[in-house]
Amino acid sequence: MANSAMTVTGEFGLADARSDEDLFLACREGDQLAFRVLVDRHLRMVRRLALNVLGDVQEAEDAAQEAFVAAWRARERWAPEARFSTWLHRIAVNKAIDRRRVRKAVPESQEVITRLADAEVQGPAQADALANLERSEVAVTLQQALGKLPDTQRQALTLFYFEELEVGRIADAMGCSEQAVRSLLKRGRQTLKTRLQRQKKICGYGPETVRSAPEGAGRTA
Amino acid sequence: MDLKLFEARLKALGARLDRWPGDEAEAALDLLTTSQAAQDLFAQVTGEDIGVFDDDGGDMSPLADRIARNL
Numbered sequence: 001m002a003n004s005a006m007t008v009t010g011e012f013g014l015a016d017a018r019s020d021e022d023l024f025l026a027c028r029e030g031d032q033l034a035f036r037v038l039v040d041r042h043l044r045m046v047r048r049l050a051l052n053v054l055g056d057v058q059e060a061e062d063a064a065q066e067a068f069v070a071a072w073r074a075r076e077r078w079a080p081e082a083r084f085s086t087w088l089h090r091i092a093v094n095k096a097i098d099r100r101r102v103r104k105a106v107p108e109s110q111e112v113i114t115r116l117a118d119a120e121v122q123g124p125a126q127a128d129a130l131a132n133l134e135r136s137e138v139a140v141t142l143q144q145a146l147g148k149l150p151d152t153q154r155q156a157l158t159l160f161y162f163e164e165l166e167v168g169r170i171a172d173a174m175g176c177s178e179q180a181v182r183s184l185l186k187r188g189r190q191t192l193k194t195r196l197q198r199q200k201k202i203c204g205y206g207p208e209t210v211r212s213a214p215e216g217a218g219r220t221a
Numbered sequence: 222m223d224l225k226l227f228e229a230r231l232k233a234l235g236a237r238l239d240r241w242p243g244d245e246a247e248a249a250l251d252l253l254t255t256s257q258a259a260q261d262l263f264a265q266v267t268g269e270d271i272g273v274f275d276d277d278g279g280d281m282s283p284l285a286d287r288i289a290r291n292l
Binding site: 032035036039040043044045047048049051052053054055061064065068069072086089090093094097100 | 250260270285288291
């Protein structure tokens, strides 16, 4: 086991004779100071691992934080026969890769939104200049509505619909529970729907109006 | 990309994946997603690199404090 039978002084001068594994076992009893010693010993390496995947210091520090928080939350499931540092490093690599996917998903979502808008406006008037204009307006409206969502809702929707990740993987990527992801998806969909309906009323365009104008549309009371 | 090629490219290019050619970096990430052996090798090379190359990370205490607050 690493660090056994010797006192290890870490990044912040926290000295503790216990091995990583003994410290992490203490964490199971809720000992946050023991975990702080582990952070002390491993933070620089975890941050560097994330930086090597992400290439961005701020994102690497966010991923490092997510890795340690995930390790803390998973302390009950950790098997003592596994070396703590190896386990932690694997978590860090996975968190960094997930974060890199989130970053990549955002620009790709623009193209997908345009395709969705194209599908919504298919119909006889598609070739018309007006239809083209409306189609682009629908795409812009969708983009704007998505862009105005709270970060967590936008991330969840993007990963679910555009990256096609499962809820469990999204939860890992975002550092929250599966239940929280489902809630974010539900609220995100509802917010998008409400905003798009409101936009349709204001501007008079939207998927239905492009396909075919309903009878009586345009009349004034 | 398999583990053997990944190891060879790690030795040749280093562990900063943002400095790899784009297609090779993506292939490496695919391997890292599925292979614990690749993750362990990546960590080993990263550990060897710490202190040798640029960006030692500076003062880690603000980040450590942030982690502690989020437990």
